[in-house]
Amino acid sequence: MAAVEPKVFKTDRKQRHGKGFSREEIRKADSSPAEALRFGVRVDFKRKTAHEENVEALKAYLKAKIAAKPKVVAKPKAATKPGRKTKS
Numbered sequence: 001m002a003a004v005e006p007k008v009f010k011t012d013r014k015q016r017h018g019k020g021f022s023r024e025e026i027r028k029a030d031s032s033p034a035e036a037l038r039f040g041v042r043v044d045f046k047r048k049t050a051h052e053e054n055v056e057a058l059k060a061y062l063k064a065k066i067a068a069k070p071k072v073v074a075k076p077k078a079a080t081k082p083g084r085k086t087k088s
Contacts, residue, residue, distance in 0.1 A: 003040070003061065004041065004057055004058060004061040005017050005018070005057075006018035006019075006020060006021045006025070006042070006044070006054050006057075006058075007051065007053055007054060008047075008049075008051075009051065018044060018047070018054075019042065019044045019047075020041075020042035020043045020044030020045075020047070021036065021041060021042065021043055021044065021047075021054055021058055022043075022044055022047035022048060022049060022050055022054075023043065023045065023047075024048065024049070024050040025050045025051065025054045025055050025058060026041075026043065026058065028050055028055045029055050029058040029059045029062060030059070030062075031058070031062055033045075036058075036062070039061075039062060039065045041058065041061070041062075
């Protein structure tokens with residue numbers, strides 16, 4: 001289960017849990033669907049609506065995930081000795 005849940009509003013303004021965030025909500029949160037999937041966010045490709053509550057929740061979640069992402073440090077290469085030539 002994802003750590004962030006999308007909300008969908010019914011016509012009578014009642015809320016229910018959504019199946020995923022719409023592409024428009026992800027774009028408004030300054031992300032892409034591929035990046036959201038890498039961070040474990042569910043994407044509902046059928047939805048076309050964008051709710052501001054979902055955009056704000058997604059922004060906060062992605063900001064926390066990016067901040068917690070470990071930095072990759074390149075290891076220095078070990079010094080190698082020059083190879084010896086062998087007679088064939």
